[in-house]
Structures are given as C-alpha cells and as structure tokens.
Amino acid sequence: MQNVTVMDIPFVNITKQDLLQEHIYPRLEQKKKTFVVTANPEIVMKTREDAAFKKIVQEADYTVPDGIGIIIAAKWMKTPLQERIAGYDLSLDLLNYANTHQLSCYFLGASEEINQKAVEKVKKDYPNIEIAGNHHGFFELEDYDFAKSVADTQPDIIFVAAGFPKQEKWIAAYKHLFDHGLFIGVGGTFDALAGTVKRAPAFWIKLNLEWFYRLSQQPRTRFKRTLKLFEFMFRVMFNR
Template identity: 45%
Template sequence: MSFSTVTVMDVPFIKATNQEFLTQLQTDIDQKKRRFIVTANPEIVLYAKDHPEYKAIIKAADYITPDGIGIIKAAQTIHQPLPERVTGYDTMVALLEKANTQHLRVYLLGAKPEVMAAVVTKVQQQYPGIDLVGYHDGYFKEDTQILADIHDKQPQLIFVGLGYPKQENWIKQNLTQAQAIWMGVGGSFDVLSGMTKRAPKVFQDAHLEWFYRLLKEPTRFKRMLAIPKFMWLMRKEKRA
C-alpha cells in the first residue's frame, strides 16, 4: 500500500487511520522491509522549517505520521483533512502487542538508565512473547557496541527514544544495520515505564493532552508556544 499524503509546511503526512497504518506495518514486517517512521508534531515541523538538513532527513522517511492535534487542525485549515492522529506512543504499544503475539525480535534505545530499566521490566512482564534482543539507555558517548549488537541480533522492531532531532539523525545514519522497522518514539519510554503519566482519556478525546502536560509540567510552557506559532504560520501560508 502506498499512502497518499497531505503536505503541512512542506512536510508530507500519510493519509491513513491508525488501523490502516498498522495493517501496512504488518505487511512490511511480513515482507522483511526496512522502514523509517517519523511521528511529527507541530514542534518538529517548526524545527524542520528552520533546519533544512533535518527536514531533508524526515522527508526521506517512509512514513511521517500526524502526532499532534495541531497537525490535524492545520490539515483542516488547508482543506486537506487527515483521518486522525497517529501518535508515536499508540503506534509503539500496538507494535509491542504484535511483537508479543508473533514473537518478534525487538531492540530498545533511549531514555534515562532508570527509565530504560523500568521499561525492560515492563516489557518482560507484560509482553512475555517478545524476543527482547537488546536495549540501551540514551546516555551513550559512542555507539559502536550498540550498532554491533543491532547488526548481530537483527531485530525486527527498533524503537529509538532520543528526542528530536537526535533520534531521526541517528536512525537515518544507521538504517543499514538491520532490515527492521525503525521508529523514533521521543518520550514514549517515560510513559511506558510509568514514570510519566499519559493524559487521561477525557483529555485525549478532547484533544487537550497538551494542556494536561502543561498542568503537570509548567516548565513546558515555552515549548507549548510552538502550537500557536505553528497555527499562525499555517494561516499565513494559506493566505499567501
């Protein structure tokens, strides 16, 4: 399946529901395809706008998904609606569930040491069918051993939580090490570990996860300013 895309500020987002995307990823896994997934929110799109090299890297990905209500709103603004949000966290969890039932090989990279330790414990307890072939926290000075491990173990799913732009840069540089689904997952390990709480469903359904995070972490205020800036630029672009 080749998804059509909707271009938001020169970034092409796949036009697919969560289920359609997961169906395609299952096909990719079955056919042993190498895939690079970027889950992009307004903050990432704004960063790409100001950093051409990073924009080129994410545009080279196989799939860019709309991770953020701001992207959905922006697509509506240009009258090219996207079906729904396809978040990094939900996609990661759905792939872990697939890996559990299909005994897939998984590699985890990123987060603080204590977060990764908690994630590993959770995966081993909650997804006993997963073949967890390796893991490493995100605090490494050099990655020679990590890459050797990935090359030797040939995981089928590789989740990289180094935060943007580092995770996308790292994935792009090292894609050839394994015929796998490579996915940047940002702070998803923090949520999976239980150390960071995801917004309750009522906030998710109202598209107010950003507000819940702001209530829990007021220091995120500066980062949250990306959303109104992004929407202002989209409206400006539309008028132009």
Template identity: 40%
Template structure:
C-alpha cells in the same frame, strides 16, 4: 500512500489501524521502514533546520502526533483522518510482537527507565524477544549501537531519544539495515516505566493532552510557543495556495 504537505513536511494520509497493519506487513516481508510521529513543534524545527528537514524526508511514514497537525490538514483541504501517536503505535506493535514472537531493540531514555521498560515488557508481553537495548546517553560519534542492532537482527527498533535526535539518528543509520521497523516514540519509555503519567482518555478525547503534559511539566512552556507560530505559517501556506 498519499500525503498532505504541511509546511514542507509530507504527512501520510493514514489512520492508526491502517498504519499498524502496514508495519506488520513490512515485518512479515522482512522489509525496512522508518516511522515518525510529528507534532507542530517538529514541523517548525524542520523549517528552521535544513538538515532536520532532510531527516524527516527519509521517513517511510510521517503521522500526525498532535491535533494541530490534523486541523492544519483540514485547513489546507486534504484531511488527515486522526492523530496517530508514537505511544499508541508502540503499544499496538508490542501486542503484535508478543503474538508473533517478534524480536525488538530498545534505544533511549535513562538507564533505570530502560530497565523498567524491559521488566514491563517481560511481564506483559512474555513472548517478545528483547534482543538488545541501549540508553539514550552516548557519544554520538563514537558508539557501536548500529552494529549491535545489525548483529541482533530485530524486527522492531523503538527509538526514544526525543526530537530531533531520534529522527536524525535513524536517518543517519537507516541505510545500514536491510530490514526492521524503526519507530520514533519520544517519551513513551517514560510513560511505560511509570515515570510520566499520560493524560486520561477524557483529556485525550477533548484534544487537551498537550495541556495535561504542560501541567505535569511546566518547563515545557517555551516549547509550546511553536504552536502559534505553526498556526500563522499554515495560514500563510493556505493563502499562497489560493493566490
């Protein structure tokens, strides 16, 4: 698959439907894959933390979870077709899992949120086998999560630890597994559990989902400072290429 290099991060040139189809093929073939959906904040963090950048480079696919990434690709001359968000991919993979009776493992969020997610899946996707789960509050160095995942042999592992933990956790453990799609889904568990409301489609279509989330969670404003820094560095990258 072709890539767009944006500040050192290789974004896969793919759209939502193509990615979902490819992930399903990986499952059908008992292959392993690691999916990151990255926004400008993740890109900027990777440029500040070498270890995190290495984690991103372990991924099979990195998609544009943010209109800023798509616009940056246009500026750099290799257009990414559209946003491919962790939440949207998770929902489509749940539909496929229900259709094909796939096995899934859930990692992340608070314990009560995780229980609500499992109830939601049992209600709306009754043919999915939830073979294991663990909340996102654990001792990083001393836990048996990877062993539990290996023993339960899931087809899909949804990791909702938030950035950078989810990417780092998968990168650190991916070599232990022979199969399975490992998907970073950020705050998707909170949305599914009804703890956080996703932006209405009208806001999403206008590329204002980030602003809707900021209105819901004003404490995110410091994180938004990554956006102007990201824009500045992308412009610098374009200028360097043109010299």
C-alpha cells in the same frame, strides 16, 4: 496511499488501523526495512531550521501526524487528515503485534533507569517478545561502533527514544547496517511505559486537549513546547 503536506512535510492520510494492517504489519512479515517518523508541530518547526533533519523526515517511509496541531493545520488548509496517530498508541500496537508473532525488539533511549523500567514493563506485559537488547539514550550520533553493536542484534523492531532530531538522525545514519527491521522514533514513550510520566486521561485525549493536560502536569518543561505549538499554528494560518 495519499499524503497531506503541512509546511513541506508529507503526512500519511490514513487511519492508524489501516496503516498497521495494510502497510506496517505486511512489511514486518516481509522483513522490509521501514522508517516511521511520528511528527508533531515541534518536529515540523525543527525541520524549518535544520535542512538535514527536514530531508530525513521527508524521505521516511511513513510520517504520521502525532499532535492535534497537525490535524488542525491540515483542516485549516482544507486538506484534512483522517485522524491523529499518536506515537505512544502506535508503539503499543507494535508491541502487541510483536508479542503475538514472537518478534524481537531493541529499546534504545531515555535514561538508564527509565530504559530499564520500560524494558521490565515490556517483559511483564508482553512475555513473548524477545528482547534483542536495550541501551540508554546518552550515546553520540557519530559513534559507529555503538551503532554496529546495536545492528548486530538484528531486531525486528527498534524503538528509539532519544528525542528529536537525534533519534531520527541516528536511524537515518545507521539503518543501512541492519538486514531488516522497523525503525521508529518514539520520544517520551519509554517514560510512559516506565510509569514516570502519566498519559493524559481518555477524557482529555477525546477533547484533543492532551497538550493542555501535559502543560498542567509539567509547566516548566512544557511551556516552551506549547509556545512552539502556537508559533506553528501562526505560521500555518498566515503562511509565514
């Protein structure tokens, strides 16, 4: 599988469906450890100031382009990516697969309330999934005993919604404790599952304006993130 490199980060150049069918699902069946990073422009910008984080993202098994900014940047560089792969959509596909194949999942991250609501939603919509465990995101990266307690549940899929770079750093630091499993950092996915944050309507997503919808819904929390998006595009266009 070919990659497209944007600001030193290699992104998989493949459709979501092909990624799942040809790579992710077979690795789950074979019980291979798999680390997936869903990277948007903010994450790419963070790798510029955090060398350890950059190395983690570069060495992940699959880094997917989660954000229209990545797609536009790749096209600007004349190395277009096939499509955007949103972390939320990828998570739903993984939950569907886990439900069909009766896999176990661990849900790590978000606040205790949101985490619990997300797990209850999963139990309702995906009744065949075994809940290996769940825990809020207020844990210390250096807490080995906590990580070991999560690893002892040996889930098939572990969703980590602790925000970047914490979620990726935690996965990189402790995946060796697990016998198998797919590890994916999913950012605000638990908020969407819990219903506390609404996904942009399909109309906005189709127009590649999900970022604008989010800004209009959460102007205070999204303003700085939107500035990062424009800074990212500036650096790509002017090779800074």
